[in-house]
Amino acid sequence: MSSIPRGIGLYGSEYSTQAQRIGLTSGAVPIAIYGLGKMGLPLASVYAEMSGNVTGVDIDEDVVRMINRGECHIDGEPGLPELVSEQVERGRFEASSDSRKVAKDSSVHVVIVPTLINEEHEADLGALESVCADVGSGLDPGDLVIIECTVPPRTCEEVVMPILERESGLSRGEFGLAFCPERTSSGKALYKLREAHPKIVGGIDDESTRIAEMIYGEITNNDVIPVSDATTAEAVKVFEGLYRDVNIGLANELGRVTDSLGIDTTEAIEAANTQSYCNIHTPGIGVGGHCIPYYPYFFMQQVPEQTPLIQTARDVNDSMPGFAVEKLLDGLSRRHTDIDGAKVLVLGVTYRAGVAETRATPAAPLIEELQGLGADVYATDPLVDVTEFGAASVDLENVTDDDYDAAVLVTAHEQFQNIDWNEFADMIVVDGRQALDLSDTDHYVYTIGVGPGEMREKGRVGQ
Ligand SMILES: NC(=O)c1ccc[n+]([C@@H]2O[C@H](COP(=O)([O-])OP(=O)(O)OC[C@H]3O[C@@H](n4cnc5c(N)ncnc54)[C@H](O)[C@@H]3O)[C@@H](O)[C@H]2O)c1
Ligand SMILES: CC(=O)N[C@@H]1[C@@H](OP(=O)(O)OP(=O)(O)OC[C@H]2O[C@@H](n3ccc(=O)[nH]c3=O)[C@H](O)[C@@H]2O)O[C@H](CO)[C@@H](O)[C@@H]1O
Numbered sequence: 001m002s003s004i005p006r007g008i009g010l011y012g013s014e015y016s017t018q019a020q021r022i023g024l025t026s027g028a029v030p031i032a033i034y035g036l037g038k039m040g041l042p043l044a045s046v047y048a049e050m051s052g053n054v055t056g057v058d059i060d061e062d063v064v065r066m067i068n069r070g071e072c073h074i075d076g077e078p079g080l081p082e083l084v085s086e087q088v089e090r091g092r093f094e095a096s097s098d099s100r101k102v103a104k105d106s107s108v109h110v111v112i113v114p115t116l117i118n119e120e121h122e123a124d125l126g127a128l129e130s131v132c133a134d135v136g137s138g139l140d141p142g143d144l145v146i147i148e149c150t151v152p153p154r155t156c157e158e159v160v161m162p163i164l165e166r167e168s169g170l171s172r173g174e175f176g177l178a179f180c181p182e183r184t185s186s187g188k189a190l191y192k193l194r195e196a197h198p199k200i201v202g203g204i205d206d207e208s209t210r211i212a213e214m215i216y217g218e219i220t221n222n223d224v225i226p227v228s229d230a231t232t233a234e235a236v237k238v239f240e241g242l243y244r245d246v247n248i249g250l251a252n253e254l255g256r257v258t259d260s261l262g263i264d265t266t267e268a269i270e271a272a273n274t275q276s277y278c279n280i281h282t283p284g285i286g287v288g289g290h291c292i293p294y295y296p297y298f299f300m301q302q303v304p305e306q307t308p309l310i311q312t313a314r315d316v317n318d319s320m321p322g323f324a325v326e327k328l329l330d331g332l333s334r335r336h337t338d339i340d341g342a343k344v345l346v347l348g349v350t351y352r353a354g355v356a357e358t359r360a361t362p363a364a365p366l367i368e369e370l371q372g373l374g375a376d377v378y379a380t381d382p383l384v385d386v387t388e389f390g391a392a393s394v395d396l397e398n399v400t401d402d403d404y405d406a407a408v409l410v411t412a413h414e415q416f417q418n419i420d421w422n423e424f425a426d427m428i429v430v431d432g433r434q435a436l437d438l439s440d441t442d443h444y445v446y447t448i449g450v451g452p453g454e455m456r457e458k459g460r461v462g463q
Contacts, residue, residue, distance in 0.1 A: 008108040011207055021218065031109075031110065033047060033054060033056045034057045034135070035111065035112040036057070037058075039149075039393060042080055043193060049083065057096055057102050059097060078188070099134035101139055108215065113128055114147045115128055117294045117299075136165075144212070145164060145177045146178050146179075147177075154302060175204065179233040179237075181233060183200070187354050199224045201216060202231070204229065209403050245295070245317065252320050253316050258283075265448040265450065265451070284432055285366070324430050328406050335444075339374060340374030341376065343403070346412050347408065354414070355383070362410055362432070377392065380394040381411065396419075429444065439453070
């Protein structure tokens with residue numbers, strides 16, 4: 001069976017589906033991936049593994065240089081350094097910072113740049129719009145654009161499509177556009193890209209959906225689920241995030257009433273979750289990252305109707321660092337220690353364990369509130385520099401060289417398991433992630449979702 005000729009597009013192709021597939025997997029279809037970060041680099045590597053003709057684009061020249069040396073700038077992703085090195089060495093994957101040139105030379109354009117929110121909680125699509133303008137400048141008839149970064153529903157129709165048409169001079173029907181949300185999370189990216197979740201695809205027209213379905217059918221070993229259109233696919237991704245934020249909000253609300261109930265709430269949640277329809281998430285010190293805390297605002301911005309449940313869950317989750325401070329103050333009052341001038345150690349500033357990402361981290365409001373109360377705040381994190389939050393930096397290896405009045409665990413980095421807590425003089429500890437077992441120490445511990453230290457002696461379901 002012959003392949004489609006090199007360099008031509010798949011959208012509206014008159015070649016057989018088989019010839020298109022052969023073209024796709026033999027390198028005849030040049031593919032560009034825009035954004036080579038925590039998600040983009042794994043995605044580009046898996047695309048290169050499938051097609052053999054991938055150019056990644058990033059505005060960070062250091063990222064581009066490292067990749068072209070076959071190096072991987074993303075830590076904590078099993079298998080990724082080896083895949084990047086192999087694909088670059090075999091000439092199947094290269095990187096560039098010249099998005100307009102790459103756009104001109106490519107037929108499939110996959111966009112996975114940051115989509116964030118600004119101070120006013122409005123969607124910040126600046127990077128997406130900039131990339132789409134560059135892609136549009138190099139768009140040819142038959143090309144397909146795939147958006148993988150999470151966006152407010154209707155973005156493909158109302159933002160991306162107009163930019164592509166304006167910059168290319170082409171019209172709807174001459175090229176394709178599909179939304180195919182990235183459902184992976186850091187730490188298992190290659191596994192999740194290839195296996196863990198079905199891939200959702202939704203095009204602005206049936207031909208776009210068809211091609212996106214064909215492409216991801218060559219990438220994932222899981223199912224590919226086509227939905228009615230791009231807006232539906234955008235909603236699927238946002239709905240997943242809304243579900244998670246509201247569910248965590250429920251867990252945190254239950255965690256806040258632990259003391260009133262006099263139970264280990266997490267034990268009750270774990271037991272409740274033995275019912276197959278129940279999946280209450282885990283109480284913690286807050287919800288960080290540039291996904292879950294951001295997506296509710298993507299949704300609320302698009303729907304004029306009131307969304308009290310979504311907003312309330314956001315408010316509950318954002319209240320958790322303050323809840324941790326309340327428990328810290330309770331503990332200090334037991335020792336007749338004033339927060340003003342107290343030495344407090346914050347363990348972890350990234351939004352979750354093992355991921356070097358601090359966007360929307362609960363550590364930021366926690367440190368700000370503690371400093372506002374007059375505490376001297378110190379912090380340590382194995383992955384990132386803590387001084388960006390105004391805390392004094394402490395090396396983890398020497399963390400027990402000094403004593404503190406209190407400590408708050410924000411991030412359950414595995415490196416914290418090596419701390420010998422008996423090295424510290426008696427202190428108050430607030431465990432925000434149920435990560436510590438200090439039962440063999442004299443410290444007073446409050447664990448969010450569990451309660452005061454002595455509560456941890458109870459048996460736990462599944463332990
Ligand atoms: N991180 C996750 O767990 C995750 C999971 C699913 C979906 N997503 C979605 O993917 C998006 C990207 O996530 P990430 O974790 O890879 O972000 P990231 O911050 O790790 O990486 C983004 C990369 O894009 C580059 N970039 C920024 N502007 C650019 C531009 N104009 N042109 C080219 N490159 C540009 C940056 O230099 C950086 O290397 C998120 O905003 C989210 O919508 C993220
Ligand atoms: C729907 C879903 O699962 N989406 C995942 C999510 O991945 P993520 O990397 O953003 O990380 P999460 O695990 O969601 O954590 C976020 C924050 O919530 C805290 N948390 C978590 C669970 C809990 O029970 N209690 C908590 O308090 C945690 O500490 C952290 O601060 O978004 C990605 C982008 O869309 C997805 O691709 C990925 O599938």
